[in-house]
Amino acid sequence: QVQLVESGGGLVQAGGSLRLSCAASGRTFRAYGWFRQAPGKEREFVAAISSSNAWTYYTDYADSVKGRFTTSRDNAKNTVYLQMNSLKPEDTAVYYCAAGLGFRQKTAAAYDYWGHGTQVTVSS
Secondary structure (H helix, E strand, C coil): CCEEEEECCEEEECCCCEEEEEEEECCCCCEEEEEEECCCCCCEEEEEEEECCCCCEEEEECCCCCCCEEEEEECCCCEEEEEECCCCHHHCEEEEEEEECCCCCCCHHHCCEECCCEEEEEEC
């Protein structure tokens, strides 16, 4: 049974940092994505990390977070991370981790498994 469990969300002041974790159980996946959904808005792509082989990984980012967010993975722990720096109030949202077998996918439909989300709130 596949499970994705996010953690690390919370309240932070603008300019601060948070690191989200996504622990996967049940199997490993080629690609992990991060998405977010703010109140009244659609879920949007944030970042993704995809493997082309056992040693090579590719990362992709939304323009709105490029240069501020970094995603990484620890295969030994089957955990994916999203390091978020220089946070802005517009980053406030529920952040979701997703897993799938695609490669460098930025659409939610490309991912088969989802976590329940973790709230990130950035105060001004």
